[in-house]
Amino acid sequence: MKNRLEDLLSTLQAAATLEDLQTVLEELRDYYKVEHTVYHWVNSVGERYGAGTYSAEWVDRYLEKDYLRLDPVIFGCFQRFTPVSWKSLDWSSKPAREMWQDAIDHGLGNQGFTIPIRGPNGQFALFTMNATAADEDWDHFIDENTRDLMIIAHEFNKKALEFEQWGEDGNVPALSPRELASMSCLAKGMSRAQAAAELNISEHTLRVYIESARHKLGAMNTTHAVARALSTGIIII
């Protein structure tokens, strides 16, 4: 039985398209005997990308009603590090409970378990299992399978990042030490004058570094340059 899971992981690691992910998700659903398995990632402007066994109707409705904005699963996972059972989330708001009922009406089970996954540059994704089960049975299922599911979730995200080649493009420009130091100071909130004092150079020299870094980073202005330096990881605040 465990070997079946290993097979699925191998299939996942060999996946080359979104359809392959879809297939693995369906097999995982059958393997774990749950209603649905879903992987999707959510970016900051609220777009969705992913695969799963939810019905097209439910996905359309979710998008149409803009449930992303009020879904306690999204919100809760965004603030949490650890996987979470849906029952433990905050369903106190009325719109959230209405969404919940709507979900049930669209074929979702009454239990859920979602694993938040974070990648470079603020990438954020969710891996979800949905099932119909009694509370204690579901808790037991989670206890038994959390570790395996975390590994699976990790592999799904790895694949998704490969598909979208997030970040991995290595053409990150190399800044000189002084340029990096200048960017760091600015990222910490120093003004040019303060940064120049910090680095023991004239403000004019500092400006040369900032300009140079700007050009290397292909940035429109200082804020842009600092933003790029941060998101490529060449500086850390």
Place this chain on the structure above:
Amino acid sequence: MKNRLEDLLSTLQAAATLEDLQTVLEELRDYYKVEHTVYHWVNSVGERYGAGTYSAEWVDRYLEKDYLRLDPVIFGCFQRFTPVSWKSLDWSSKPAREMWQDAIDHGLGNQGFTIPIRGPNGQFALFTMNATAADEDWDHFIDENTRDLMIIAHEFNKKALEFEQWGEDGNVPALSPRELASMSCLAKGMSRAQAAAELNISEHTLRVYIESARHKLGAMNTTHAVARALSTGIIII
């Protein structure tokens, strides 16, 4: 033998102080028969926090020489999602190779394996194994143990977040949708005029959002505000 690992995980889950983490790290080192095990995170002001079996001399030297800024392990992991063997990183720069030699001189082994871990609000941490081994032996070690180590790394980070109450709520201010959109535009390199046009509002209104976001983020200037918004993950480029 596997039970020993389960015991260690239980101990970790029951840990209440940093010293407990330290103890677990030492026992993990002995269990895996490696030179060093380290958990540390890089917080948003660039300080270091963590525990590990490195000598105090090496930790001091690392901080003193500001190796954080040029360490290929930090840089490489920041850009990656998956665990990485040190040998596969970019050691082409001379300062990086000097740091490497310095590390060896301070008792580190010639092989390393580091798992990047990301939590809410841009939290970023590393879990590292260091050892003396031949390349093929180390590759084999990694193959055998990556999954267990990923689970362990996850548990360490969970504990660290508990200790510091990083994510679970609060210290990251919630920006309004327009404030977030304004920050996003600026992070993408738009000038105020361009951003205002993009958002279909007057430049004055845009300024109100920027000011408001600045105050909420406790930032000194716009660049600082965008930097904080990026590094806490509330916006992405």
Place this chain on the structure above:
DNA sequence: CTCTACCTCGCTATTTATGGGGAGTTGCAT
């Protein structure tokens, strides 16, 4: 030895951002 990249400093003019004021609307929640 030459060439390149880096580090350092100066000037002027223009554009842009910031820091104070106010003021009115909408919408959601208590």
Place this chain on the structure above:
DNA sequence: ATGCAACTCCCCATAAATAGCGAGGTAGAG
């Protein structure tokens, strides 16, 4: 219904950043 938070708009004066022109010294790579 009252209040609070968000959204929208406006003016003015000052501070800061950007763009353009320079120059010279040092260290490493080919």
